[in-house]
Amino acid sequence: MGRVVPEQWRPTGVPAPHREPGTARIAVDLLGGDHAPAVVVDGALRAVDDDPSLHLTLVGPAEAADAVLAAVHPAQRHRLTTVLGGTAAEAVAAGRADALVSAGDTAVTVLSAARALGRWPGVRRPPLAAVLPTAAGRLVLLDVGSTVDPDEQTLATHARLGAAYAAAIHDLPEPRVGLLTIGTERGKGDQLRRAAARLLEDLPLRYVGLVEGSDVVLGAAADVVVTDGFTGNVLLKALEAAHVAKNTDETRAAVLLGVGGIVVVCHGAATGPDLARGIAFAADLHRHRRIDVVQRGIA
Amino acid sequence: MGRVVPEQWRPTGVPAPHREPGTARIAVDLLGGDHAPAVVVDGALRAVDDDPSLHLTLVGPAEAADAVLAAVHPAQRHRLTTVLGGTAAEAVAAGRADALVSAGDTAVTVLSAARALGRWPGVRRPPLAAVLPTAAGRLVLLDVGSTVDPDEQTLATHARLGAAYAAAIHDLPEPRVGLLTIGTERGKGDQLRRAAARLLEDLPLRYVGLVEGSDVVLGAAADVVVTDGFTGNVLLKALEAAHVAKNTDETRAAVLLGVGGIVVVCHGAATGPDLARGIAFAADLHRHRRIDVVQRGIA
Known part of the structure; x- marks a missing residue:
């Protein structure tokens, strides 16, 4: 695993002012995991069903994003956003999501999170x-x-x-x-x-x-x-x-500590329900600002 | 853990000619283990009860050896030998036992086995x-x-x-x-x-x-x-x-591979039954000459 190049830490995107309290916008890496994108699509659909205040930012190829859009109830499509370029960490860094979930290669996720979100x-x-x-x-x-x-x-x-x-x-x-x-x-x-x-x-x-x-x-x-x-x-x-x-x-699901954002890493062999739980975990970390508490704890 | 000092390998002691077929003489480290010597005494008694062809060479202080001798049936005392000085590995090297069992500090057991038995x-x-x-x-x-x-x-x-x-x-x-x-x-x-x-x-x-x-x-x-x-x-x-x-x-119980004798290491937290199983395991390795088979396998 390569060394992470040091970068200056910067805070994650400021929350958008228009969202209702409790909303969590989770960036989901559609290509992460041994069985991606099928299990990620499955996990995303489960997560949306489970939590009415959840919004998903789908990061990855159009075909996988389209599969989620096609399967979700039309009344819920406004809760899905598609990002075709870049990484889930970049979506968080750009303020388009509050947290990210990936079941992809750990080294790649850690590196992209450290680069985009800082440490x-x-x-x-x-x-x-x-x-x-x-x-x-x-x-x-x-x-x-x-x-x-x-x-x-x-x-x-x-x-x-x-x-x-x-x-x-x-x-x-x-x-x-x-x-x-x-x-x-x-x-x-x-x-x-x-x-x-x-x-x-x-x-x-x-x-x-x-x-x-x-x-x-x-x-x-x-x-x-x-x-x-x-x-x-x-x-x-x-x-x-x-x-x-x-x-x-x-x-x-494990959480990456010490980067400027909420990063949840699922097992490469994660199933759809595993992914859905990872998304729910990321939403919980965001809603309770737990990673902010961690950072204050070591400051 | 320190490096083991290289020594020339030499074979374990030649089996004594007078023993009946199937007899196994196991050297037991009376001081090995977190709860020694009580659990070792207990394990030794269980092992002697379980296997009529087993002889034990008790290595350690006189008090612990005496506790085993006092508890075993008088008709079975001839199956116990006491060695007050040296290590269990030295008893094997001297031909006084066919194998050793210890629940003591792993590093100490490995070092003493390598020194006394060679590699x-x-x-x-x-x-x-x-x-x-x-x-x-x-x-x-x-x-x-x-x-x-x-x-x-x-x-x-x-x-x-x-x-x-x-x-x-x-x-x-x-x-x-x-x-x-x-x-x-x-x-x-x-x-x-x-x-x-x-x-x-x-x-x-x-x-x-x-x-x-x-x-x-x-x-x-x-x-x-x-x-x-x-x-x-x-x-x-x-x-x-x-x-x-x-x-x-x-x-x-784990076996130490690559030394010139049969060395069985039990968990430091081993119980009496664990020790007895370790002794039975050592006896089985001896009777079936399994370590000789291992050595031929890599030669």
């Missing part, structure tokens, strides 16, 4: 955060696939972002942050983890130390678990396959 | 291999915690060892070997995986390419999955906690 100060490599159900409640796992070769400073930044995200979405004033490793004695793990543990101990967050793979499932030890994007992605996909992580609507 | 030619960093139940059958996952910062050549060696191990224990003439990564398109993954994939393509084994976390659970894509010891350990512990990997007797 928050201090965030060089934005992580993808997923929410997993555990025996003890919900747990934020990050990174789940954006940064596969991070250094310890990146893990420290991700810890801060993850803590702010858990605080914002799970209403936890001081979420417990653990560093995923093997063996919980101090000094365990690989070189990266040993270096990262030293940094995490000095951060202004509730660092609870080293946690293991079992803790991601059991959930009792931490509310936020920090790991590299390689391990996080392997673990997330395995737990999804084991049906452990399929019990909530949130788990098959 | 096979070409094996610099012996991997721990675990067997997981999957929807499609059993799957060998390695490394699960021995080598946390491997290079690509180490992963290639582990692929060969894993294939030979799956052939030996699962009766598969040509097991399919996959490389664990994120995204299955060629070129996906981190630097290590991209380098390892090129090496694996040139090995004389049935390399089926890149696999994902879900494939470790579903099992349809590969019989052997190769990964670094960090990712493998995190994944194994998570799946165990998710009760996915608890369905067979083998899964909570």
